[in-house]
Amino acid sequence: MGRYELLAEQIKAQILNKVWRAGERIPSIRQCCKTAGLSPMTVLQAYQLLESQGWIYARPKSGYFVSHQTLNLLEPTRQPVKLQSTQVDINNILFDVLQNTKDSSLIQLGSAFPDPQLFPLKALTRSLASSSRKMSPFSTVSNLPPGNEPLRQIIAQRYAQQGMQINPDEIVITSGGMEALNLSLQAVTQPGDLVAIESPTFYGALQAIERLKLKAVEIPTHPRTGVDLNVLAQSLQQLPIKACWFMTSFQNPLGFCMSQEDKRDLVSMLSLYHVPLIEDDVYGELYFGNERPLPAKAYDAHSSVLHCASFSKCLSPGFRVGWVAAGNHTEKIQRLQLMSTLSASIPTQLALNEYLRAGGFDAHLRRLRRMLEQRQHQMLQAIQYYLPTNVKVTQPEGGYFLWLEFAKEIDSFALYQRLLAEKVAIAPGILFSSQKQYTHHIRINYALPWNSRVENAIDLLGRLLG
The missing domain is CATH 1.10.10.10 (Winged helix-like DNA-binding domain superfamily/Winged helix DNA-binding domain)
Structure with a gap:
């Protein structure tokens, strides 16, 4: 010792x-x-x-x-969800809310982005400058989909460290995690198809479903254990679901991580119904335990899981580099990418490859996880101290979001508007459902640097909740 x-x-x-x-x-x-x-x-x-x-x-x-060692915080309840397909109409309200994330004068409790100061920006800038100087004139062609080969190789090596055998040729480099997810959804659906999602879900999934003219089927989700597999099985029997879009580790907004048994059962169930799983795993590296939880992709015996991940949440938000390990769908993903964005940014692919091969990524991740865990504890302490005792809040073991449930008479969108007038931004719960649910819920980001402004914002929230 x-x-x-x-x-x-x-x-x-x-x-x-x-x-x-x-x-x-x-x-x-x-x-x-x-x-x-x-x-x-x-x-x-x-x-x-x-x-x-x-x-x-x-x-x-x-x-x-x-610290007050005992956090006497209540856990949010699993909300009832109607087993039906829903036409998604969320972009207008979401656009208004996301516009506010660009306002640097606001305390961004509702932001979807981590604190940029948590990342090794100087080292990444050096890698970008160095790789740009060495970039071949032919890089534009050689790094077309599926993307930079050395970068795909190092990603495959990180899979191998978890005991997963992913061929570098199955990996398609994308412009961030959202492009990986959007291309995956487009590859396995047609307009009018039904897509199963968590409830509440990441609003990016709702945006993609709306844009592709699909319909959402919300599956009730426990704030600690994740998707209700029994209800999912019932949905697969009753409805012609063509794809599932689930975040199995440190889900946004709830923060749950499904157990390894449930991930295995999920893949087995979807294989039985020949339904592809789009696995959104952008927060997988942000765990607080001793080891990274295996994704559902680890149990994919038929190459039908499209595993989507990104460096944006754990290393370089501004570089916008993600990927999808697409299995049987690899060639279709490449064709769709060539017809849309053509390819992910070549200089940033080269820079990330150089940074990763220089070493230091895992040391950075350890520091990042430690800081996020500390900030979560500080935020939970403030919630316990300033907010009413009937407020319910998640206590996730990774990621950087908390999901808060208030008394049913609280209108979280009205609360959002009142806080905006006081220069505080939150994410109202209505953003996270196609069925206009979660009207007395909010999501907050605890990755912000803890300071008196953030503490005062939580104090203000508590006073408004009264």
Whole structure:
């Protein structure tokens, strides 16, 4: 055990023995250096470890404080969903809400994007400059779909590290995760087809279904365990569902991660009905546990799962590079891409390949996960302190979203408008359903840097909920 770990254990014991009580400030890093005879770096590491474990939390310019260890938070309830196909009409309201995400004067609790300062932007910029200088004049042609071969190879290697055998030729590089998902949906459906989605679901899925003139079938979803497989089986028996679009790990907005058994059963069930699964796994790397959960694709014996992922949520939001491991649908995905965007950006493909081969990606991911876990704890602490006790909130083990359920008389869209007037943006629940449900729910982003502005926004939310 290292020196910082020993110090962390000593402070933890002091907290358990009530030397330091919940809400009290512990000694500063400088004070601890003097009393413990350790370097500032060692003490900082100990404090960061305690923070990641939820024992303490930081207040900007104030120091470190003892956390309230028991989060007495209620879990959101699974909402009833009508088993029917629905014409999607969400783009107008969604456009208005998303426009506000560009306003830098707002506190962006409703943003779908992580804090850009969490990413190694300088290293990525160097890789972009370096790879651009070395770029061949023929790169435009050689990196057409399925995309840059060395990049596809390194992605295949990361699959192999999880025990998954994915041929690099099955991987198509796309302009972000959304293009991978949209191309996948287009490859397996025709206008008028029915697509099963989670309820609540990621609004990007609703946008794609609306654009392609498809219909949505919402499947009730538990905030901790995910899609109700019994209802899904009933839907497959009663309705001509042509595809499923599910986010099996750290779903947006609920944050659940389906168990490995349920993922296996899901793939087996869909195989029985010959229904392809579009697996949205853009948050898969953002886990807080000891190892990355296997995607449903790991149980795909018939190459019918289209596994979509991206570097946007875990490494480079601005580069817009994603991919789909498309199995039997690889050639069709390539043809569709050639007819639409032609290819993902060549310079960013080359830059990501260079960055990944230089090493350091996994070290970055470990730091990123630690920071997200700390920020989630800080946000949950604030929710417990400032919001009414009847508020229900998820406590996911990855990703960077929380789903909040209020009393039924609360209109979350009206709440969204009131908060906008106070320079605070949230994502109202109506965005996450084709059936206009979740009118007393919101989604908030906890990846923002924790500071007094964010804390004051949660305080304001609590006062408006009254």
